[in-house]
Amino acid sequence: MLNVLGNAVRKAGISLLLTASIVAGAAIGHLWPATGELLGSHVNATLLILVALLFFGVRFEAVVRAWGNLRFLALAALATYVFVPAIGYAIASAVLAAHPMLLVGLSIYFMAPCTDWFLGFTRLARGNVALGTALIPINMIGQLLLYPAYLRLFAQGSVQIEAGVIGDTLLHWFLVPLAVAVPAHYGLRRLLGGKRFGRLLQRMDRAVPWVIALLAMEIFAANVTVILAHRNAFAWVLLAVFVFFACTYLLGEAISRLGRFAYPEHALLTMSIAARNAPLMLALTMAAMPDEPLIHAALVIGMLVEFPHLTVLRRVLLGQRQRAYRRTLRHSGMGARNDLTIY
Template sequence: MLSRITERPTALFLSAIGTGSLMGAVIPATTPAADALTDPLIVILVTQIFFTLRLPPLLSPALTTLKNPGSTPVVLAALLMNFVAIPVITVAVTSLVLPPGPLQLGVFLYCLFPCTDWFLGFTRAADGDTAVGGLLIPLQMAAQVLLYPVWLGVLPELTGATEVGTTGASTIYGSPEVTSTLAFYVLIPACAGIGLQVLSRRSRMARWARDTADDLVPVTLAAIIMCLFTGNVSSLLVRPADTLLILVTVFIFFVAAYLLGEGTARALGLPYPEKSLLVITTSARNAPLMIALTSAFLPEHPEVTAVLAVGMLVEFPHLCTVTHLLRRQCRSLPATVSHTR
């Protein structure tokens, strides 16, 4: 029964979007509960994914990449796209669509950095390569934490939001907010997932536990989507004109990022699992980390943080669509093509 439900993750995700939107709009009292559940569900998702990953690639990612040169192109392509090409696209799109000010700054921060947790859930749903995706997590996390204060220093001038004060890089690098956020969203659940996998290796039910956890990934992801929509859909109704501008800008950004990912994957001749990973990692953005950091370092400008929350409401329908398109491509491939999870 469970496997039949998770065979169609796109329908599951779209149902979560519809249910969450309806609950947030019609029953606003559910918003606090949804907000409280979101973070624990993200932790559960990351734990599940690391529990089901193959340990050798995860425990020795550098050696594995050297032994398997096929994973090197997708890793390099993902880093170059997420930290070079995507910022260029972001500058172009936000400058063309949004007026200078905090609104543009918020969309800029939202689009800049790649997701380091739930993108693996969508990669898994699209039959992409989650083993190489696990390697991308520490690389992309380190890069964005190092680059966040750099961007925060230049973005107010670049976006015209000169009234937004910034914090020095040294303060951000050494802040407890950064450390606690990274530990909560990535380090602790990753260690928990790996630890559970090691402990369960000798159990007779180890295979069943891994398969069940793997099947439950789309369910957990759908629960996160529902909670995010329940908790944030009301923000769409506060300033409809600004919301519409944000939605249009983020939509254009996602279309451009998707086309870039597809084009790069084809140019490099990546096999389907790596192509799926590349397309999804360039589509998923790291809104939770950006919300945490922006709330901590720009507390006097909640409108910038609100923009990040609105951006997430476009991201999930987009990721559902991308997952559906990739799965269609996967089904059209010869049966001999293997998919690495």
């Protein structure tokens, strides 16, 4: 009973931590804009720390085995690059037809799968992090290669992006943290031994929510003024983002049922198709279209709404996991395992 109560307090604590970081960041950015900009200048560094931390905590032999799960990877890619873009463009066109620049920005936001914090939220929801790591290069390479096509489709081909930007982005956001994390993981495991290294991994796992909270605070502190500057259009963008997140949740449920995914894969799929890569898309779009603040604003607003959504989504998934566990206990007695299949 004490263990159950302790777990409940810990889970609620993570949600409160993330919520508090969002509120604190928004307050700092609104009351002290200079401090908000200073915090925002550290977003890239915090993202790199988060990616390296997540890579460090993964046993890469499990990632190699994850590539054997081709059925999941194929369904995830189908959802990411076919269903989700179609849903996103349909929603943006329906809600923002009167605001063409916001439509462009939000369409770009909808079509870029996350390559970093989705894995952190997957871990918080007790999803399959090793398999999620295998999704990172797929998501990163796919969206960068498709980005010029997105610009041609939504900006009528008026903007071009240099090929060198794609290579630099892959190097900066994927290869560098991977090159740091892998030697550190296996070097420290060899140096410390299995038992002490296991304790280190536990400490790293406990650090992930704090790094995500710091990232949320930095993003909100730096960008809350964008919402205030475009408050008239905010309601329409907010509506479109809310509908998008609702649709992607239903899509994840449908694919998980059809694929009969176990809970860890179900949680991973749900998080991966909900989370978007707004920081990377914002950086690329500001470089490609520096004089279109409404496009930038749409990306920022989507990013600001995303953190509260992922926080709620984590609670929904954990609730599903707990209900599935109770059902299994009723059907099979106290010998039920934790690696339950939901569907």
